[in-house]
Amino acid sequence: MGYMILTISTTYRPATDLGYLLRKNPDRHQTFDVFGATAHVFYPVATDERCTVALLLEVDPIDLVRRRGQRHAGIVNQYVNDRPYGANSLLSVALGKVFSSARTGKSLDRPELAASIMPLEVTIAALPSDGGAELICQLFEPLGYIVEVTSELLDSAFPQWGESRYHRVDLSITAQLSDVLTHLTVLIPSLDGSKHYWVGDDEVDKLLHRGGDWLSTHPLKDLIMRRYLMDQRALTREALRRLSGEDYSDPDERTRQGDSAEASLERPMSLNEQRMQAIVKTLHEVGAKTVADLGCGEGKLLELLIADSHFTKIIGMDVSLHALERSKKRLYYESMAQRQQERIQLIHGSLTYRDKRLSGWDAATVIEVIEHLDPDRLIAFCDSIFGHAQPSCVIITTPNADYNEVFTSLNKGELRHPDHRFEWSRHEFAEWAQQISSHYKYRVQFRPVGDEHLELGSPTQMAVFSR
């Protein structure tokens, strides 16, 4: 078991009003279940002169890990909702949950008390900060806190090892309790940049809701948002934009950004664009004029193909009707000139079934799709494409699992997207592709896509099959 303890004290008179604001009776010890941890709330001191509430979090590390494991189950909803929490995030979540009514700063029967400012002291016994004591001060001081941080050496026998990541933090301020609770719930997880927990669109809302007033003027606003949103840059950008009051009304764009953990991971290097460019270039090299993009998704490649008059006939196929709808929108299909419309066709179908419509094309592209297929359907996929449709050229891309180490926000063994059924190392992909090549009599060539790492290779791997 691990423990984290946070106390809040006041000398407001009568000090026991703290219990009233927190809706937790000073005479009782209460417990709450917070994502597998047990939160205890009790009052070590409760007099008219001074009142201290303690939040003691008892964390079962095994349970935390078990919950983390569930993320691989696959369904997006589960992935988004079942977040594994790092210690700091957990403390913040517990604070938010246990004292949720106090955080809103509203009280029906004693509104004047909820709006009162009062002297408050917060003590956190062991708070991990990967920016050391300095970051703790930088986060809290601009909000008016007096901050005292006590850091211990990691091991007093080895001073050269430096300080522990854990700090005792004493904060004091005269403010509304609701503001202090809000600051804590946002800033505590921001201190611990190394802990990964999934953030989705709702996290942006939560952050803006909690931090809207004070966050927009905080000198470390960017860092707080980035860390709170765990380096999910697309989300951070969105949050910053909304905070700065710019209109942000494209719901489609929002879904796209919030939806895809993979896209956020890969966005910093705009891997997707590099991938699309590499494919178009290869299609030119092999002289393909008619192209079938299989598993076309929302039509990012189709958009480039239609804009390039070299390609005379294009087909986009996907098993998801929703994806096809998005493709249509992206291409402005409905308002396309007739001549353009005749160049492109969007069809509903599955790659794992033989399909006559796929015969007779110069090239087929299967971009970031195979990892979405169950491994036992891969044989059917090969039969349908290489055995039946038989285009002159097939381009397949898939993530390079070796490269995942570079994504610091991915846990070991974790996949880039919740719907991926597997991610292959370069060796595994090469082996699979060689088998296809000899069985179906195609030549195969491998190409890296994206910025290459000396040892781990490129983020995306591409195989180009030709006959």
Ligand code: SAH
């Ligand atoms: N090629 C696109 C989309 C990749 S996402 C891009 O690179 O942007 C994977 C896509 O494969 C999804 O749109 C999904 O609906 C589609 N897909 C998954 N299984 C499929 C199948 N059996 N047949 C056709 N498409 C499939």
